Amino acid sequence: MKKHLNRRAKVTALCLLLLACLALTACYVPPDDTGTGNNNNPNGNSAARFETATPAPSPTPSPTPTASPTPATIYVEVTNPPAQSTNGYSGWTTTTTDNPNNTTNYQPVVTNPPVVTNAPATNTPSPTPVETLRKGSKGEAVRQLQQQLKTLGYYSGTVDGDYGDGTVAAVKAFQKANRLTDDGVAGEKTQKALFSGTAVAATATPKTTATPKVTNTPKPTATPKTNIYLEPGNSGANVKKLQQQLIDLGYLSGSVTGYYRGATEYAVIAFQKRNNLDADGKAGPKTLEKLYSGTAKKASQLAATIGETLYQGESGDGVRAMQRRLKELGYLTGNVDGSYGPATASALERFQASHGHKVDGSRATGDDLEALYSSNAVRAGESGGIDDDSGDSYYANASTETLTQGMVSSDVKQMQNRLKELGYYTGPVNGEYDSATVTAVMAFQTSRNLDSDGKAGTSTLTALYDENYTVTYSTLKKGSKGSKVLNLQQALYEFGYYTGAVDGSYGDGTVEAVRAFQSRNGLKVSGVADNETQTVLYSSNALEAAEVASGFDALEYGDSGEDVLEMKDVLLQLGYAPSSNNDKYDSKTEAAVRLFQERNGLTVDGVAGPATLKKLYSENAIAAE
Numbered sequence: 001m002k003k004h005l006n007r008r009a010k011v012t013a014l015c016l017l018l019l020a021c022l023a024l025t026a027c028y029v030p031p032d033d034t035g036t037g038n039n040n041n042p043n044g045n046s047a048a049r050f051e052t053a054t055p056a057p058s059p060t061p062s063p064t065p066t067a068s069p070t071p072a073t074i075y076v077e078v079t080n081p082p083a084q085s086t087n088g089y090s091g092w093t094t095t096t097t098d099n100p101n102n103t104t105n106y107q108p109v110v111t112n113p114p115v116v117t118n119a120p121a122t123n124t125p126s127p128t129p130v131e132t133l134r135k136g137s138k139g140e141a142v143r144q145l146q147q148q149l150k151t152l153g154y155y156s157g158t159v160d161g162d163y164g165d166g167t168v169a170a171v172k173a174f175q176k177a178n179r180l181t182d183d184g185v186a187g188e189k190t191q192k193a194l195f196s197g198t199a200v201a202a203t204a205t206p207k208t209t210a211t212p213k214v215t216n217t218p219k220p221t222a223t224p225k226t227n228i229y230l231e232p233g234n235s236g237a238n239v240k241k242l243q244q245q246l247i248d249l250g251y252l253s254g255s256v257t258g259y260y261r262g263a264t265e266y267a268v269i270a271f272q273k274r275n276n277l278d279a280d281g282k283a284g285p286k287t288l289e290k291l292y293s294g295t296a297k298k299a300s301q302l303a304a305t306i307g308e309t310l311y312q313g314e315s316g317d318g319v320r321a322m323q324r325r326l327k328e329l330g331y332l333t334g335n336v337d338g339s340y341g342p343a344t345a346s347a348l349e350r351f352q353a354s355h356g357h358k359v360d361g362s363r364a365t366g367d368d369l370e371a372l373y374s375s376n377a378v379r380a381g382e383s384g385g386i387d388d389d390s391g392d393s394y395y396a397n398a399s400t401e402t403l404t405q406g407m408v409s410s411d412v413k414q415m416q417n418r419l420k421e422l423g424y425y426t427g428p429v430n431g432e433y434d435s436a437t438v439t440a441v442m443a444f445q446t447s448r449n450l451d452s453d454g455k456a457g458t459s460t461l462t463a464l465y466d467e468n469y470t471v472t473y474s475t476l477k478k479g480s481k482g483s484k485v486l487n488l489q490q491a492l493y494e495f496g497y498y499t500g501a502v503d504g505s506y507g508d509g510t511v512e513a514v515r516a517f518q519s520r521n522g523l524k525v526s527g528v529a530d531n532e533t534q535t536v537l538y539s540s541n542a543l544e545a546a547e548v549a550s551g552f553d554a555l556e557y558g559d560s561g562e563d564v565l566e567m568k569d570v571l572l573q574l575g576y577a578p579s580s581n582n583d584k585y586d587s588k589t590e591a592a593v594r595l596f597q598e599r600n601g602l603t604v605d606g607v608a609g610p611a612t613l614k615k616l617y618s619e620n621a622i623a624a625e
Contacts, residue, residue, distance in 0.1 A: 152200075157249060171190065174202075233428035263370050347361075374429075426440075441460065473534035485510070497514075515527045556585060562583065
């Protein structure tokens with residue numbers, strides 16, 4: 001009996017041990033054993049027994065959401081089990097996570113799933129929207145925009161983080177080249193295209209299916225010349241480059257005109273003062289060299305406006321610049337606040353009356369602004385001017401006092417304006433009765449059968465200001481000479497068609513220039529300057545030569561540099577030059593240019609002017625025989 005009791009005690013102890021083991025398995029399930037199999041595990045995995053182990057420190061709970069748990073099922077192998085008791089299994093057991101043979105000695109035990117605390121939802125951050133940049137924007141985003149535009153060749157101004165007119169123009173050019181809406185505003189689409197690896201650069205040229213005869217093409221933006229001298233009265237491509245750089249640096253606003261007049265002069269003076277140069281309003285080599293350098297100082301405030309009209313009710317830097325100048329000249333007594341109100345309109349009316357302009361204070365035209373910024377602008381209270389309150393012609397009260405060479409006055413300026421309007425005068429409207437003004441007066445007198453003495457007396461001025469006078473130009477052709485031919489050549493030169501000497505002699509060069517002008521302006525191409533041709537030439541609707549608008553500059557004997565080297569390379573490919581191993585425009589280069597001009601029906605002068613360069617870089621350039 002005692003022996004039986006001892007055996008029962010042992011069985012009870014084993015059962016208690018089994019229950020303890022089962023409780024432990026609810027908290028810890030060992031990983032599958034990867035060792036070799038044994039007789040008790042048909043799957044080939046060793047059946048691990050429960051062992052006592054030091055638990056690892058509990059890690060700090062992670063906020064990462066826990067997946068919904070699946071109740072864990074373990075199978076307990078009962079080795080030689082005795083009869084199942086009411087308390088569960090008895091006998092020696094081992095555990096495994098599966099029951100490969102579905103045998104009865106593997107009994108399933110489902111442990112209680114662990115309690116999972118729901119982690120707080122993590123919101124995915126929305127992408128930061130691209131900031132839209134436009135005129136007036138400032139900061140690092142603008143600076144990066146400018147730098148990328150500069151890298152791609154669209155922007156030549158200072159990378160200063162200030163979204164001004166130069167940046168607007170560069171963005172427009174980029175948008176146009178990349179087939180985006182060219183509004184000058186850098187929105188999300190524009191910025192993505194700009195900073196992408198597929199952005200079209202300014203120097204890129206469209207592919208063509210036809211094989212061109214010449215592979216080299218001129219650069220769209222030639223390096224500005226600094227060894228020249230520009231002053232009021234000049235015009236053309238070099239003046240355009242000057243104005244664009246002044247716009248980029250903040251001295252000018254508006255659009256380039258190509259005419260060096262009052263606003264450009266005033267802006268140059270402002271640039272010269274800010275950069276410690278001699279402030280004379282003339283852009284000589286020193287001024288140009290500094291202007292196009294990387295050390296040029298940007299304007300602290302806008303100096304002048306060109307190429308646009310300001311209207312009453314507007315506000316901004318352009319209005320503020322106009323107010324400063326009106327105040328400087330004594331016409332405005334109110335505040336310079338950038339708001340075009342009644343006081344500004346009244347001041348403008350007084351200025352317009354003093355300069356013989358149509359009196360309309362509600363708008364400041366381009367001519368008003370050019371006169372306002374001119375160094376010859378008449379100060380308030382000085383002599384000159386016509387009031388237009390009566391509604392009559394603004395020339396109605398023009399002076400009839402005899403005007404002669406050497407005089408400087410507002411009456412002379414008014415006369416120059418009228419002569420320019422009628423096409424007789426092409427020089428600067430500065431109030432100085434110089435030799436160019438004398439020539440223009442003589443040309444007008446001849447057309448009206450007056451004494452051609454170059455003096456503007458009562459008869460001349462009365463005829464000049466006659467509103468019913470219609471200009472009829474006499475026909476000029478090869479062999480013609482005189483002041484009319486001189487005026488014709490000067491006008492053709494300013495528009496980029498004529499590159500010869502302005503000498504009053506109608507030769508082959510003038511014929512070719514007239515033909516080019518007629519072709520560009522939709523006129524009958526004859527080379528003869530008839531009334532229709534001259535009427536268009538002296539009007540405000542005359543078109544510049546296409547090559548001038550494209551930025552071609554003349555190259556001639558003595559020049560050197562990359563442009564000359566490129567030209568010589570093209571001449572070599574066409575068979576006109578023996579080599580292009582240097583960048584000098586020497587006698588051999590001049591001879592090659594002459595041969596090219598002769599072969600291509602151009603004026604043979606050895607100078608690679610706009611017409612010659614345009615033909616040279618075109619696909620229909622004729623090669624040497």
